[in-house]
Amino acid sequence: MVMERAIYLTEIPGEFDSAGFSRLYFGAEFCENKIPGVEETAAAILTAADSGLDFSLLTPYVTDRGLTLLRDVFVSLPADRSIEVVCNDYGTLLLLRQERPDIAPVLGRLLSGQKRGFGISSRQADAGPALAETWRASTFDSPILRKYLKDKGVGRVELDNLPQGGTSDFTDSGLAASLYAPFGYVTTTRYCPFAFQDGRWLNIAGECGRACRQGMIEETGDIFNRPVWAAGNAQFYENQDIPSDEELTSQGFDRIVFESSIPV
């Protein structure tokens, strides 16, 4: 199995180095105010095509306002079998299947249920084997869920590269799997610190102007002694200990999604 390499960008620069990659991930995972518009998405697809890359549109968890925004984008997507949509919300999955049954849905890492974060590092040593195993598992380990997803047309699920290691194995499952690296998300909020003004969070009404892209907050953390970044309305750790292609292949992973920077 050849490991596919994808490059993850939240904004499309004029030029970028696509060497070594065969797919572009573009869009937003965490905030409906950063859903690219129809024209922005079309431009990204064109950029990907010009660079010889397949295209995956990242979508966030959404309110009904976000569903409306996504519907417009989904309808506008060209009929192209190489285009995927990464759904991080089961409502988005339903919408995509309804509007564009011809496009391959992918279930994103926000739905993986993986345990990241506080306490695992300090508790792992004295946790019993059963509990420690749970901390390395994911929602996507359920055989009945795997079958259900396949029946719904989902062919791929995506996970984070856990500091404590992941045991989810997709070999012979009928589902392909992707691993994000080097940044894993820890949590996300609608109370975006970059959009707080006069006692209100402007992002909730869609009035923040994507202020989060002006900076991020680095914090000392306890996630395996790694720093944590609050970037936009999500928090991330970095894990440069990326499993080898052979290790990933042995667990049924066939794609690595490289984040060129913390995805804000």
Place this chain on the structure above:
Amino acid sequence: MKILAPVDHVEEIETLAEAGADEFYGGFLPAEWNTAYADVGSLNKRTFADAQFSTTDELAAGVEAAHTLSRPFFLTLNNNFYSPAQLPLVLREIERAVQFKIDALIVADPGLILEIKKRRYPIELHISILAGVMNSAAARFYGDLGAARVVLDRSLTTAEAARIIAAEPEMDFESFLMYGKCPNVEGLCSFFHDDNPEHIWPCGYPCDLEPTTEASPASAAHAAWSTKPRGNACGLCGYYTLETAGLSAVKIAGRGRRTEDKTRAVRAVAALRDVSLTGAGPAAMAEVARQSHAELFNADCDPYSCYFPAED
């Protein structure tokens, strides 16, 4: 609107019912589960004994006490997922719930929901806030899986909640209204709850970290979560809009809190409901809500402890 109250032991059921609770929910950690996973690996997102019925007999007594008062009892089994190794133990608990005539399960794991559906257990399914439902299509997704009720995400505005309720008239919806406002989207938060006193309560963790970048308005807004009394969060001011929208039930958070705290919250919501029954309009209801908040918490409203800070 019904008032759904948390219960941790049988003795508090009658008190909460007298205060105005119409429905109850609670959790239970069986001994076999505790042996393998300990309290930190809880099967219902509460990692301390005070937030659980302590024995099978007490759980059965709690259900019976609720039913004697003609009120339903819902069992919380709301982890984001249960591993294949955990599934047999969880299914055993569900079979016990069916045997005890528990009225509904509060669940979040789509794999578990599919297992329940396959087995056709005669029990209603309520989708936990841990499923992170924020839109009408997600509610429909769970409705298609057999859910009768969906708990909406805490961060939704009343207008956002109203849109979902209007879009899915065949389903029942529930919203948290008092206590325990987490800043993060609970269904998408990967912290596990760990109540060891040597550790920081995980919902406080993201804001209790030490910023190493230069201080900014954003870092101040971020850090403020750890200095505000979020345990006493309040959404009373949203009652009118939610009721008008057709919300089925308001939920009091607080499994593990003192009976006195739960009772005060139930009384506050019940009093607001009484005012609503007189035909009071939104302005009058909002005024009663603000007075009630001040009396309950002896504090002014604050965006960090308000359930609906984006609204007037």
